[in-house]
Amino acid sequence: MRKSPDLEDGLRHLSVRLDDEAVEKATHHFYRLRSEAKGKEKGSVLGLTSYFKVSALYEWFSKRDLAAAKQTAYLVGRLESLFAFLSPCYLGWGSSSQLLYPLISDSEDLLRWNKQYFVPLLIKSAGRFFFENPNRHEYHSLQIRLALAGEWDLLVDRAKYFVSNSSNKFKLYSIDSGFYVALASGDIQAMESCINELLTPKVSRYRDKEISWGLEQRLFSPWPFMLTKIAKIHGYTLAIESSWMPNELLNISPLNSYVDSVEFLHDYSLFELFQPSESCAVQGIQSLSPRPQGIEPLSFAEAFSLVRK
Template sequence: MVAQGEPGAWWPAYIHLYPLLSEQSDIIDWFSKNHVSYYLKDEIDDRDNPREDAFHGFQALLALRGKWSELEARSLEAIHDEKTAGSKFLVDYRFYLALARRDVEGMENALEELAGPLAPKRNFEHAFGLTQNLIATHAVIYSKIAFRWGHTLRIRSSWVPSNWLPVNPLKEYDQGWNFMADFDIWEPFAPPWTEWSPKKG
């Protein structure tokens, strides 16, 4: 996997789209635990600064891992930071706050905003070449996260395919390629990143 070969690479929220769509629990778990890029010396300040993209990306990891207190506190910090008043990510933080508080109506409102007029703008801004004309990428990611935590949401938008949202893993996942037969997603990173390797369980 490319991500295993570049442990310190930038890890934005949208990288979780395909793991979540796969419904393969090991892949989703691995991606949620690969947080090394947010603990590098040059990234720590950005990770904790609501005006930076790294802050936004780290929220997705917290949501996937169910770190509700931290997710709530950071969301409130971002929402009330006067310098983020015009941020395009405020709607994301409203979603995360609602998720942390198990507020279904709040989640749905935020997602419908993301899956409304904002959808094409957000898609093209972030260069989602494969999805920009098909789905509201962030709205789908956040909806999938919410469903994984047991929240059944109703998103009234053609940008969010409703049949993609329920958690419905395959009974068996076929590797498909011989060269992947021995692949283990939990194999530790090569040095010097080994201690940062995501661990199963």
């Protein structure tokens, strides 16, 4: 039997990271570094992203202020997209964990942007694309985006391939593969079974302790939450009873509007076109930019075909 979250410990972990002057200091550093050399400002973006993660979690798990948590989660997603604009080929960016706060925010624009962001997954190593290797995290970063976008055929093919070809190191991700197959077919019972398995002590002791979840792991289980929320987006409500699943955050209730309350965000639109650079290992970077409402979204199949030209 898994113990319930120790909210007191989790909130204590957050509270020491709260800083009322964080936004002002980061904004000052951002403009100063940007004036010195293009690209130097990225560190300020990362620091402020971490601060808003702490704030979003605190808004919900301490104050129970759902609207504030969604707005602050939106800022996390905006800053992560800004970092991607500043360095679209940054190795390791575009991880699965970067969907967590957009999913909490319920911002349609953020979710649209994230399910089209493939650039770091299209980097090659030893002649093989990162997304093709079932023993790299990029494999799973593409899977969760395909699930969010509803690209079912490719998602299922890759899920089955993973089960047959992955190493023991990634064995626990076979549960996710089972979930994706069930999601694609609309099998609610099978989806619930996979989520409940992810929530067991045997699995969560590893999956909740991944390096991405340093802030969240004391409060809830991020992987089951993300997958359950994606199922909800596609119209499937899963009956999951666990103190590690923040059910109120699963309800899809976008705010009437989201505010770019960080001053330098006004300098960049969410759907800004990526710019070519010598440091980027992916060709045709502009054509791989996520597309706004009113334009057909970039599918992975299209993105891959553009890279192979």
